[in-house]
Amino acid sequence: MMEEIRRCAEMILDAKKVVALTGAGISVESGIPDFRSPGGLWTRYDPILYASLESFMRNPERFYEMARELSPTLEHAEPNPAHYALVDLEKMGKCDAVITQNIDYLHQRAGSSLVLELHGTYSSGHCLKCNKMYTIEEIKVISENNTRVPLCQIDQGVIKPDVIFFGEPLDSGVLGRAAGLASNADLMLVIGCSLEVYPAASLPLYTRKNGGRLIFFNTTTTVHDRLADLVCLGKAGEVLPQVVKACKEMVG
Ligand code: NAD
16 A cells, blocks of 8 residues: 555656546545445435436425435535645645535535536525525525425525536536546546546546546445556545655655
8 A cells, every 4th residue: 555655646746737536435534425335325315216306306305305314414524634635735736626526515615726516516505496596504494494395585486406416417617627627637636436427437538538647546446447547445534645645755
């Protein structure tokens, strides 16, 4: 492992444009379960029933039933050493942007300056009728006084959280910017991603196609490991701080 940490630090120091792509795995050590590991969210909630746009439009109550279980976990989660390691890399000029699949806002809370949220955010929502914006705190208050589904205070429209549901297109502006950053990067750090959700999973290919290198950080091997120049196995919250430490030691 020490050899991998050292190689990883060398690759980061060699690179001029580094971006990170993060998935649910980076927040597991903050107490937020990922989707596909045993015991993860989707082993208990079928995504087609609970988090697809079609089922939300048909029966928003079902989504909010899952949200009631997940909300306290999201609210109490704090950034972990992996989130802070990316902030340290940014300060060293070695992380230009964080492209994330996560909706938990932990990169921003840790202090990363440029975070592109491919799958939206849980920190706000909108009325499906009049588009009025609500913060998560406001949605919570409405939910407490209201029925099982939070409704807009102006026209009683259903409030939909600003997360991208399965079957919903990604924000083209955010995706375009992420694709540009991925294409221009000469190194992408892919952290806690199963790379099973598209189009996010194609971003490392953009980096690769333009001659950039890829380092995967994951607790397990994935079917996409052959794409990577280096695979660092271990918990992101343990491995990434060691990588940052090695970078600092190498620059002296
Ligand atoms: P995923 O659940 O499909 O995969 C997570 C990956 O992280 C797995 O490969 C797993 O082996 C790895 N992992 C688990 N613990 C780790 C750790 N401590 N360190 C390093 N790696 C670890 O997640 P995904 O690829 O991000 O994609 C699925 C979808 O899940 C995304 O659309 C995302 O929006 C959503 N999601 C987000 C959150 C969140 O916001 N925190 C939580 C669950 C799911």
